[in-house]
Amino acid sequence: MTALAAGIAMLAGLGVGIGIGIATAKAAESVGRQPEAYGRILPLFFIGAALAEAVAIYSFVIAILLVLKA
Amino acid sequence: MSEGVMKVLFTIPIGKGIPVRVAVVEMWGVMAFLIILAFYLTSNMKLVPSRKQVIAEFIVDSINKITKNFLGHYWHIFAPYLGTLFLFLLGLNLLGLIGLQPPTSNLNVTASFGVMSILILIVSTIVLKNPIGWFLSHFKPIPIVFPFKFLDYLTRILSLSARLFGNILAGVTVMELIYHGLIKAHIPPVGIPAALSLYFDIFDGVLQAVIFTFLSLIYLYEALEE
Numbered sequence: 001m002t003a004l005a006a007g008i009a010m011l012a013g014l015g016v017g018i019g020i021g022i023a024t025a026k027a028a029e030s031v032g033r034q035p036e037a038y039g040r041i042l043p044l045f046f047i048g049a050a051l052a053e054a055v056a057i058y059s060f061v062i063a064i065l066l067v068l069k070a
Numbered sequence: 071m072s073e074g075v076m077k078v079l080f081t082i083p084i085g086k087g088i089p090v091r092v093a094v095v096e097m098w099g100v101m102a103f104l105i106i107l108a109f110y111l112t113s114n115m116k117l118v119p120s121r122k123q124v125i126a127e128f129i130v131d132s133i134n135k136i137t138k139n140f141l142g143h144y145w146h147i148f149a150p151y152l153g154t155l156f157l158f159l160l161g162l163n164l165l166g167l168i169g170l171q172p173p174t175s176n177l178n179v180t181a182s183f184g185v186m187s188i189l190i191l192i193v194s195t196i197v198l199k200n201p202i203g204w205f206l207s208h209f210k211p212i213p214i215v216f217p218f219k220f221l222d223y224l225t226r227i228l229s230l231s232a233r234l235f236g237n238i239l240a241g242v243t244v245m246e247l248i249y250h251g252l253i254k255a256h257i258p259p260v261g262i263p264a265a266l267s268l269y270f271d272i273f274d275g276v277l278q279a280v281i282f283t284f285l286s287l288i289y290l291y292e293a294l295e296e
Contacts, residue, residue, distance in 0.1 A: 039139065043288050050285055054229040060236045
């Protein structure tokens with residue numbers, strides 16, 4: 001049952017994947033519009049991706065805790 | 071797999087004995103490699119650079135250029151730390167190529183890296199900005215937001231360390247599964263693991279080292295900008 005719970009916990013990856021995909025698409029689009037703003041867009045994109053990825057990492061940590069507890 | 075890099079290799083007989091684990095010895099190895107490489111690349115430097123001096127100059131120049139872009143006139147304080155962090159993490163993550171388990175696949179190792187980056191962030195903002203202003207910035211825009219601003223530091227440590235740990239551990243686990251599965255199916259493990267190792271060991275290791283360094287840099291950039 002703990003393995004099943006770990007699998008359910010990792011379902012958070014669905015939303016995170018879609019979110020980072022949208023963020024990357026928008027970043028690429030804005031670089032295409034204004035290539036000289038690349039240096040400003042890159043840190044913003046990295047901060048956003050890091051904040052989004054934190055959610056996936058929380059679920060991953062919970063899954064690891066569940067699996068290694070058994 | 072459960073013990074992995076935390077297996078006690080030997081104990082230093084001081085007092086009750088200090089256990090020296092596999093991860094520590096691997097990190098000593100990478101440190102020794104980096105130090106020897108630095109001494110070799112920077113020995114007898116000339117005005118007209120030789121081939122090895124060009125390599126050293128390229129590494130140092132690229133790190134300096136990136137930090138100069140982001141940190142403005144504070145760059146000379148943080149460039150050595152960030153460059154060393156990047157090279158060290160790169161060496162640790164690529165240990166999987168020579169048959170060792172990378173030490174970064176253990177949460178204890180990566181948590182120390184995360185704590186180090188955030189400590190440098192806090193100390194440098196206190197030293198380079200005025201301490202009172204730094205303390206009061208936790209109460210803007212309204213005082214009720216203070217606990218969330220404080221929690222932000224812990225969240226950054228957790229996300230930095232767990233990202234590196236999770237990615238490297240996933241790569242190590244997948245490679246182990248591939249080897250065991252191929253041996254179980256009586257297929258000689260030649261060729262297929264090499265192609266997959268390109269992604270799971272090299273690409274993932276380099277990418278995670280880059281992301282860790284870049285996020286430390288961006289946190290500093292956020293905290294130090296006027």
